[in-house]
Amino acid sequence: xxxxxxxxxxxxxxxxxxxxxxxxxxxxxxxxxxxxxxxxxxxxxxxxxxxxxxxxxxxxxxxxxxxxxxxxxxxxxxxxxxxxxxxxxxxxxxxxxxxxxxxxxxxxxxxxxxxxxxxxxxxxxxxxxxxxxxxxxxxxxxxxxxxxxxxxxxxxxxxxxxxxxxxxxxxxxxxxxxxxxxxxxxxxxxxxxxxxxxxxxxxxxxxxxxxxxxxxxxxxxxxxxxxxxxxxxxxxxxxxxxxxxxxxxxxxxxxxxxxxxxxxxxxxxxxxxxxxxxxxxxxxxxxxxxxxxxxxxxxxxxxxxxxxxxxxxxxxxxxxxxxxxxxxxxxxxxxxxxxxxxxxxxxxxxxxxxxxxxxxxxxxxxxxxxxxxxxxxxxxxxxxxxxxxxxxxxxxxxxxxxxxxxxxxxxxxxxxxxxxxxxxxxxxxxxxxxxxxxxxxxxxxxxxxxxxxxxxxxxxxxxxxxxxxxxxxxxxxxxxxxxxxxxxxxxxxxxxxxxxxxxxxxxxxxxxxxxxxxxxxxxxxxxxxxxxxxxxxxxxxxxxxxxxxxxxxxxxxxxxxxxxxxxxxxxxxxxxxxxxxxxxxxxxxxxxx
Amino acid sequence: xxxxxxxxxxxxxxxxxxxxxxxxxxxxxxxxxxxxxxxxxxxxxxxxxxxxxxxxxxxxxxxxxxxxxxxxxxxxxxxxxxxxxxxxxxxxxxxxxxxxxxxxxxxxxxxxxxxxxxxxxxxxxxxxxxxxxxxxxxxxxxxxxxxxxxxxxxxxxxxxxxxxxxxxxxxxxxxxxxxxxxxxxxxxxxxxxxxxxxxxxxxxxxxxxxxxxxxxxxxxxxxxxxxxxxxxxxxxxxxxxxxxxxxxx
Ligand SMILES: Cc1cc2nc3c(=O)[nH]c(=O)nc-3n(C[C@H](O)[C@H](O)[C@H](O)COP(=O)(O)OP(=O)(O)OC[C@H]3O[C@@H](n4cnc5c(N)ncnc54)[C@H](O)[C@@H]3O)c2cc1C
Ligand code: SF4
Ligand code: SF4
Ligand code: FES
Numbered sequence: 001x002x003x004x005x006x007x008x009x010x011x012x013x014x015x016x017x018x019x020x021x022x023x024x025x026x027x028x029x030x031x032x033x034x035x036x037x038x039x040x041x042x043x044x045x046x047x048x049x050x051x052x053x054x055x056x057x058x059x060x061x062x063x064x065x066x067x068x069x070x071x072x073x074x075x076x077x078x079x080x081x082x083x084x085x086x087x088x089x090x091x092x093x094x095x096x097x098x099x100x101x102x103x104x105x106x107x108x109x110x111x112x113x114x115x116x117x118x119x120x121x122x123x124x125x126x127x128x129x130x131x132x133x134x135x136x137x138x139x140x141x142x143x144x145x146x147x148x149x150x151x152x153x154x155x156x157x158x159x160x161x162x163x164x165x166x167x168x169x170x171x172x173x174x175x176x177x178x179x180x181x182x183x184x185x186x187x188x189x190x191x192x193x194x195x196x197x198x199x200x201x202x203x204x205x206x207x208x209x210x211x212x213x214x215x216x217x218x219x220x221x222x223x224x225x226x227x228x229x230x231x232x233x234x235x236x237x238x239x240x241x242x243x244x245x246x247x248x249x250x251x252x253x254x255x256x257x258x259x260x261x262x263x264x265x266x267x268x269x270x271x272x273x274x275x276x277x278x279x280x281x282x283x284x285x286x287x288x289x290x291x292x293x294x295x296x297x298x299x300x301x302x303x304x305x306x307x308x309x310x311x312x313x314x315x316x317x318x319x320x321x322x323x324x325x326x327x328x329x330x331x332x333x334x335x336x337x338x339x340x341x342x343x344x345x346x347x348x349x350x351x352x353x354x355x356x357x358x359x360x361x362x363x364x365x366x367x368x369x370x371x372x373x374x375x376x377x378x379x380x381x382x383x384x385x386x387x388x389x390x391x392x393x394x395x396x397x398x399x400x401x402x403x404x405x406x407x408x409x410x411x412x413x414x415x416x417x418x419x420x421x422x423x424x425x426x427x428x429x430x431x432x433x434x435x436x437x438x439x440x441x442x443x444x445x446x447x448x449x450x451x452x453x454x455x456x457x458x459x460x461x462x463x464x465x466x467x468x469x470x471x472x473x474x475x476x477x478x479x480x481x482x483x484x485x486x487x488x489x490x491x492x493x494x495x496x497x498x499x500x501x502x503x504x505x506x507x508x509x510x511x512x513x514x515x516x517x518x519x520x521x522x523x524x525x526x527x528x529x530x531x532x533x534x535x536x537x538x539x540x541x542x543x544x545x546x547x548x549x550x551x552x553x554x555x556x557x558x559x560x561x562x563x564x565x566x567x568x569x570x571x572x573x574x575x576x577x578x579x580x581x582x583x584x585x586x587x588x589x590x591x592x593x
Numbered sequence: 594x595x596x597x598x599x600x601x602x603x604x605x606x607x608x609x610x611x612x613x614x615x616x617x618x619x620x621x622x623x624x625x626x627x628x629x630x631x632x633x634x635x636x637x638x639x640x641x642x643x644x645x646x647x648x649x650x651x652x653x654x655x656x657x658x659x660x661x662x663x664x665x666x667x668x669x670x671x672x673x674x675x676x677x678x679x680x681x682x683x684x685x686x687x688x689x690x691x692x693x694x695x696x697x698x699x700x701x702x703x704x705x706x707x708x709x710x711x712x713x714x715x716x717x718x719x720x721x722x723x724x725x726x727x728x729x730x731x732x733x734x735x736x737x738x739x740x741x742x743x744x745x746x747x748x749x750x751x752x753x754x755x756x757x758x759x760x761x762x763x764x765x766x767x768x769x770x771x772x773x774x775x776x777x778x779x780x781x782x783x784x785x786x787x788x789x790x791x792x793x794x795x796x797x798x799x800x801x802x803x804x805x806x807x808x809x810x811x812x813x814x815x816x817x818x819x820x821x822x823x824x825x826x827x828x829x830x831x832x833x834x835x836x837x838x839x840x841x842x
Contacts, residue, residue: 038662044656095724097729102733137745144717243626347625459637460637508608510636511649
């Protein structure tokens with residue numbers, strides 16, 4: 001029997017972890033990625049990766065890691081896979097260590113660990129302030145090794161468009177587009193693994209990278225995959241607003257004593273340093289005297305929103321507040337925070353040691369994603385998923401430094417399961433018809449866009465989408481607004497038909513690729529908005545002032561959206577959450593749990 | 594500050610074989626602009642300074658925080674990353690050109706995959722036995738970590754290669770970044786295993802001997818990687834191995 005052929009889409013941590021496992025099992029892998037895999041979004045992760053190695057004599061354990069994760073996620077995650085992940089985490093760190101990741105070390109030469117949000121333990125391994133970059137490079141190097149042995153073939157600058165499904169709705173391969181020649185082609189495979197990351201671009205500006213559009217996930221949802229818990233979107237309280245993206249300002253700035261404030265007088269235009277203490281409002285310290293500036297992410301974010309949007313006290317009337325480090329000794333700042341202060345200096349041009357930083361919450365992470373079972377399989381046979389694009393590990397809210405571990409773990413589970421599935425697969429009886437049909441469908445979609453004579457500029461339509469979703473679908477949610485959001489999305493999908501590409505050439509046409517992604521973003525945005533509309537409770541990152549409590553009786557359930565092609569809209573089902581290991585209890589960070 | 598504008602001149606080329614041409618754009622100034630955010634604005638309103646409708650500019654980008662290595666181009670003649678190039682710090686008109694030593698894909702996008710090929714040639718990886726749970730890695734002192742980490746931050750942007758006088762088709766020189774990676778892996782306790790092979794790959798034409806120590810590479814490296822130090826250390830090791838091989842023959 002020929003070795004099974006697996007296609008992996010996405011070369012971030014999840015995709016690369018899957019590729020390595022598959023190659024190791026002797027199967028052939030084709031690896032597709034929009035950007036060269038070494039340039040994937042995973043390089044952006046700064047803080048670190050969690051594993052209960054208990055190297056600090058604190059009595060940490062994988063069970064406590066598991067409990068922290070489930071509790072932090074407000075009990076919405078299925079517990080058995082989370083437990084397995086936490087148990088595998090120490091081994092994953094060891095593996096990364098063997099691959100040469102330059103983790104920070106203790107004087108004895110052992111791995112060093114730091115503390116992150118949502119836990120009382122030093123559980124986060126880190127490599128300077130660029131942990132994600134270092135982990136991705138380690139996996140990238142191992143994949144390059146397999147590539148040079150001929151076991152992996154890379155298709156970089158190729159974009160996944162759709163899955164090829166046979167008459168029984170079993171996946172037989174993919175349809176993809178060469179982003180240079182614009183050629184649309186199909187590729188047969190016995191199983192495919194989707195590892196296409198997050199969907200920040202739906203919110204316009206976010207902390208995510210440019211290619212994190214969720215387009216692949218949306219395409220699959222429109223082909224029949226369930227999309228789960230889409231309404232759970234994590235917003236990080238401290239980001240640097242920018243014209244092009246919101247750059248993360250790590251929690252450690254507040255950990256080292258950073259204070260958040262706004263001028264008491266609305267629209268105060270003075271240089272912040274000249275504003276006297278008694279004319280500054282340290283609202284987090286006033287509202288949360290116990291935790292002060294170090295309240296959890298969702299609470300800090302909501303407080304900033306309230307100050308800016310309800311009280312209209314943003315700096316200079318704009319959506320920004322100060323994060324102030326100027327009272328701290330320069331030498332201490334340089335020793336402890338240099339990496340992140342450099343980002344501020346480089347991109348804003350001001351020195352945060354001298355002048356307070358201007359920050360605002362930004363969309364950061366999607367807890368929701370493709371629905372998968374405990375083997376990382378979606379509901380369509382032959383399609384697996386791993387990484388931020390799936391929903392399994394973080395429930396209603398992700399803890400800091402848990403994503404990197406879930407990506408690698410998910411990839412390591414998806415890879416072998418895809419091979420196992422592929423080995424048991426019956427060959428496709430009736431030749432190429434399904435491939436030709438899918439190719440034609442996607443080519444037609446392209447030529448429709450190319451020839452469209454409308455008035456809508458796709459990049460401007462996207463800006464509108466981002467503003468809409470950020471305003472009503474992130475931090476504070478009201479049913480009325482969510483309903484209006486969905487109506488506007490329908491309107492925008494209508495306007496999309498009149499989209500006009502200013503570029504109609506057949507070579508490296510970024511407008512075509514982007515416009516296709518935009519359509520998928522609009523479709524997925526409806527899943528997010530409607531999912532949020534339906535969930536009348538507050539849980540983790542999802543907060544409705546009209547329903548401020550968690551409601552386990554009605555909503556301890558996974559939201560599962562599926563696409564109804566005839567109606568051209570999402571339909572919803574709800575699935576019980578597996579809480580068989582830890583009974584749900586109230587989530588409160590103002591007391592020990 | 595009001596009504597200030599920004600003039601950007603862009604060298605364009607529709608495909609790898611067509612002729613290049615220049616287009617000029619004028620954008621309204623606002624605080625915090627960088628080269629990529631300006632290119633995004635042009636995409637949303639692709640009209641040149643003299644009012645001619647045109648196409649959005651093709652360029653590479655992803656992270657927008659100078660860590661993915663995608664957006665390298667010549668900005669006012671200097672090899673650097675576009676996402677961290679703040680407009681306020683640039684002389685106007687801002688001149689954008691694609692890298693000159695790599696095949697042009699379109700406009701500002703170039704094919705820089707040669708760096709990934711070079712990393713294969715020098716086996717820039719740690720040869721682990723497998724991904725099974727085989728216990729922790731070797732102990733590494735904080736001092737060793739502090740040596741390795743800076744080199745490991747290389748984002749494969751190829752700025753050092755664009756700026757290097759020795760990097761061109763004639764020499765086939767691998768470039769500073771790849772040599773620095775050899776330094777990284779040859780000092781890793783397990784990576785060392787492949788030390789000889791890596792050094793051999795750097796001997797002969799296109800190898801480390803091509804370097805003229807002009808130091809242009811260090812000056813443009815956005816990650817301040819100690820390139821000349823790495824080159825001289827690896828150069829020494831290559832020399833030592835070459836002499837050793839001579840006597841062993
Ligand atoms: C600024 C920032 C800091 C963070 N810090 C941390 C941290 O400290 N700790 C932590 O645990 N988590 C952190 N996270 C979260 C974490 O970085 C991500 O969740 C994680 O890296 C996602 O990895 P991934 O493998 O799922 O996808 P990605 O790394 O996003 O990779 C996606 C891949 O899919 C490809 N792709 C996408 N669409 C297509 C398509 N249609 N066709 C072909 N290829 C496609 C891309 O080219 C890419 O290769 C951070 C996130 C951000 C934004
Ligand atoms: S020192 Fe000079 S010749 Fe050598 S790699 Fe750097 S730029 Fe090139
Ligand atoms: S050494 Fe510096 S300039 Fe060269 S590729 Fe690496 S980061 Fe870029
Ligand atoms: S976009 Fe990643 S380095 Fe500039």
